Amino acid sequence: MSRQEPLVWIVENVGSGPGSRETLVCAQLLGSDPRLARLDEDRLGPYSPGVFAKALGALIASGSRERKSRSTVVLLPHTYQVAEFAPRLALLLGAAYIPSISGVHRDGEGGLRFRRSILQARLEAEVRPRARTIVATVQSGAFSSDETPAPPRQVVEVCLPADMEPRPEREILGREAASAGGVDLAGAERIVTAGRGVGGADQVSVAADLAAALDAELGASRPVVDNGWLPREHQVGSSGHLVAPKLYVALGVSGSIQHLMGMSGSRVIVAVNTDPEAPIFSLAHYGIVGDLHDVAPALTGLLNERAGR
Amino acid sequence: MRIGVCIKQVPDTDAHPRIADSGDHIDDDDLSWVISSCDLCALEEALLLVEAVEEEEGGIDRPELVVFSLGPARVEEALRKALALGVDRAVHLEDAAFRGGDAMADGRALAAAVDREGCDLVLAGAQSDDLGQAATPAVIAGTLGRPYAWLVIAVELDAASRSVRAVRELEGGMNEVLRLELPAVLAVQAGINKPRFASLRGTLQARRKPLEKVDCAMLGVEPGQVGKAGARIETMAVRVPPTGGGGLRIAGDAAEAAAELLAHLEREALL
Ligand SMILES: Cc1cc2nc3c(=O)[nH]c(=O)nc-3n(C[C@H](O)[C@H](O)[C@H](O)COP(=O)(O)OP(=O)(O)OC[C@H]3O[C@@H](n4cnc5c(N)ncnc54)[C@H](O)[C@@H]3O)c2cc1C
Ligand SMILES: Nc1ncnc2c1ncn2[C@@H]1O[C@H](COP(=O)(O)O)[C@@H](O)[C@H]1O
Numbered sequence: 001m002s003r004q005e006p007l008v009w010i011v012e013n014v015g016s017g018p019g020s021r022e023t024l025v026c027a028q029l030l031g032s033d034p035r036l037a038r039l040d041e042d043r044l045g046p047y048s049p050g051v052f053a054k055a056l057g058a059l060i061a062s063g064s065r066e067r068k069s070r071s072t073v074v075l076l077p078h079t080y081q082v083a084e085f086a087p088r089l090a091l092l093l094g095a096a097y098i099p100s101i102s103g104v105h106r107d108g109e110g111g112l113r114f115r116r117s118i119l120q121a122r123l124e125a126e127v128r129p130r131a132r133t134i135v136a137t138v139q140s141g142a143f144s145s146d147e148t149p150a151p152p153r154q155v156v157e158v159c160l161p162a163d164m165e166p167r168p169e170r171e172i173l174g175r176e177a178a179s180a181g182g183v184d185l186a187g188a189e190r191i192v193t194a195g196r197g198v199g200g201a202d203q204v205s206v207a208a209d210l211a212a213a214l215d216a217e218l219g220a221s222r223p224v225v226d227n228g229w230l231p232r233e234h235q236v237g238s239s240g241h242l243v244a245p246k247l248y249v250a251l252g253v254s255g256s257i258q259h260l261m262g263m264s265g266s267r268v269i270v271a272v273n274t275d276p277e278a279p280i281f282s283l284a285h286y287g288i289v290g291d292l293h294d295v296a297p298a299l300t301g302l303l304n305e306r307a308g309r
Numbered sequence: 310m311r312i313g314v315c316i317k318q319v320p321d322t323d324a325h326p327r328i329a330d331s332g333d334h335i336d337d338d339d340l341s342w343v344i345s346s347c348d349l350c351a352l353e354e355a356l357l358l359v360e361a362v363e364e365e366e367g368g369i370d371r372p373e374l375v376v377f378s379l380g381p382a383r384v385e386e387a388l389r390k391a392l393a394l395g396v397d398r399a400v401h402l403e404d405a406a407f408r409g410g411d412a413m414a415d416g417r418a419l420a421a422a423v424d425r426e427g428c429d430l431v432l433a434g435a436q437s438d439d440l441g442q443a444a445t446p447a448v449i450a451g452t453l454g455r456p457y458a459w460l461v462i463a464v465e466l467d468a469a470s471r472s473v474r475a476v477r478e479l480e481g482g483m484n485e486v487l488r489l490e491l492p493a494v495l496a497v498q499a500g501i502n503k504p505r506f507a508s509l510r511g512t513l514q515a516r517r518k519p520l521e522k523v524d525c526a527m528l529g530v531e532p533g534q535v536g537k538a539g540a541r542i543e544t545m546a547v548r549v550p551p552t553g554g555g556g557l558r559i560a561g562d563a564a565e566a567a568a569e570l571l572a573h574l575e576r577e578a579l580l
Contacts, residue, residue: 084459087444096541126546169456173486226500285556294563
């Protein structure tokens with residue numbers, strides 16, 4: 001691996017979700033003046049993973065040929081659309097695929113090292129690419145900077161290569177809203193959320209009781225909803241409600257990135273978890289290491305006492 | 310019609326993994342192993358698809374269900390479990406050359422296995438519980454040049470037109486409805502169904518169902534293309550993420566901690 005700065009591409013307009021600002025911050029860490037590749041359905045036709053991967057791949061490959069000696073890093077925000085087509089892009093380019101990175105640095109020899117979460121954020125891994133081209137997706141919330149980085153000077157609109165037919169590999173039949181519900185989580189001032197740690201449908205009441213005592217809405221992590229312990233409309237996170245209450249109490253929630261994406265803007269976060277290493281604690285303003293089945297009823301009891309209930 | 314399901318055996322997420330002394334992997338020894346959660350949903354979805362055909366057409370043209378897993382000897386237990394749930398056959402990709410692969414290497418090997426069986430539809434998990442690359446099924450699809458969708462939350466098979474209707478989750482509370490021609494690869498999101506439990510009868514039957522072991526030679530893949538040799542990334546270190554940066558840790562038994570927390574919340578005018 002050479003010490004030379006890599007050729008860095010950042011890729012824009014790839015579905016909704018987290019934006020490309022963080023890819024720009026990450027590009028700065030690589031010390032490069034990045035090029036921006038813009039994907040646009042007006043030029044490429046309706047999105048499909050195969051077409052987007054091929055069109056972008058052709059552009060990246062020609063850029064790498066033009067700068068023979070350098071390595072190439074392609075940075076994309078880790079949106080649902082990117083997670084779908086970026087592995088395919090890496091496959092086409094014979095690149096190292098490093099999904100949802102949360103950090104980057106150089107090792108003693110100047111080689112690039114990327115950091116990413118594994119085992120559902122229980123551990124983090126340091127990964128070394130073994131290819132000249134690297135496709136990395138950037139985890140939302142991982143790269144921030146007070147200054148807004150200057151926009152890339154070189155902007156390239158991605159086009160269909162002349163020899164490629166824009167034949168989407170799949171047909172879009174339509175879009176529909178996922179089931180909406182009557183729970184007013186987005187506007188709530190206080191939320192108590194039940195995580196998988198509550199342990200079962202018959203035990204969600206410990207969270208519900210605390211919510212009632214705090215005059216809070218009841219939230220849920222995704223597994224709680226997936227297991228049918230609470231209806232979908234309670235779900236907080238990247239595929240549920242995005243909330244920012246004054247007070248957020250997480251009971252038995254580990255703190256996965258998808259959950260944090262939905263609630264990290266809360267003013268005061270309280271976490272109760274038996275695992276002192278649970279990632280939620282690094283975000284929590286107040287953390288209690290303990291069994292929620294002891295702590296939550298104790299809180300509920302004290303609150304009810306105060307209210308004279 | 311043949312449906313393939315790719316399942317990965319992963320460490321039980323409730324267990325606390327221990328980092329090996331070398332610092333670059335977790336200790337396999339005292340772990341308990343389970344089928345990754347999305348993959349259980351993919352299995353269940355495949356079983357439901359087969360049952361739907363059985364009901365409609367009285368068992369004629371019932372799709373065959375084949376389960377695939379790449380990994381060491383312990384993986385056989387996961388495959389037996391899938392057989393007990395109702396899968397017809399199992400294929401175990403077992404070869405020393407498969408060790409240490411990433412999504413590119415494992416996806417290539419799995420693609421060869423899926424192709425060898427001539428699967429019309431492949432279901433996999435959206436994201437493994439251990440590595441969480443969300444990439445292996447895309448590599449299977451890309452290697453075979455098949456249509457692909459990630460984060461699928463509903464599947465309907467239309468055998469007559471040789472296609473599937475799949476619903477894909479988008480951000481912001483929207484879903485997209487897609488039609489993909491077979492052969493196709495779908496990566497299934499967790500929680501889309503309630504995975505069944507194996508019956509005693511199923512467990513007994515599983516012992517007699519075929520479980521084939523395949524290596525590089527049988528799949529016609531170059532050992533240099535799979536495992537560590539074929540991987541494009543290498544894990545240099547694993548560690549417990551720093552949990553610093555958090556706020557106040559409140560100690561004491563439940564009653565004391567609860568009282569102290571409420572005092573803080575009161576001071577912050579949150580009650
Ligand atoms: C594309 C995608 C979208 C997703 N969207 C979302 C989303 O919108 N929202 C979401 O929440 N997740 C989402 N997820 C899932 C996410 O990755 C995690 O799996 C999930 O957030 C974990 O939920 P959890 O913290 O409740 O469960 P776990 O991670 O299993 O954590 C349970 C926690 O409870 C603790 N615990 C156990 N028993 C007790 C006890 N008695 N007392 C106290 N603590 C206890 C444990 O120590 C553990 O930390 C998504 C995943 C994907 C791939
Ligand atoms: N070793 C493996 N054997 C079988 N299937 C696998 C293997 N690795 C990954 N998969 C499949 O690919 C999905 C996504 O894995 P990953 O790309 O690691 O997130 C898993 O849920 C499995 O369905």
